[in-house]
Amino acid sequence: MRMHQKYRMRTPSTGREIIIEAEPDRIYLDRDTGEELEIVAEVLPLAPTPSELPWMIDNLRFCDWCDQLAQKDLNDCPWCGRRMQPLQH
Ligand SMILES: [Zn+2]
Structure with a gap:
């Protein structure tokens, strides 16, 4: 079983950030603009x-x-x- 790390992803043009469970070797696209999301940070399990x-x-x-x-x-x-x-x- 593989756990997915959560990432903060940002849409370059709008600066909108979302947090998704992602695999680092996959490309994720913004649902509205179709842009490639850039990884801002890994989300640590703070709580x-x-x-x-x-x-x-x-x-x-x-x-x-x-x-x-x-x-x-x-x-x-x-x-x-x-x-x-x-x-x-
Ligand atoms: Zn105990």
Whole structure:
């Protein structure tokens, strides 16, 4: 399964920006003007939600308290609310 990265895309003539899930090797056209959209930036998941974050095993770890899978970058377990051990590097 491949997750699509979200991009901010801009229409050159109008400066209108949209955010779409895109593949970097594809060309996207503005629906109104037919222009090729230029990539402004990749959109980082600033407010991650379970549906946004790729729930791959690399991003998960087991909570020390309740043994549920939680995202690695969280400090508190989303299931039991307790503070998890700092990551071992
Ligand atoms: Zn927990």
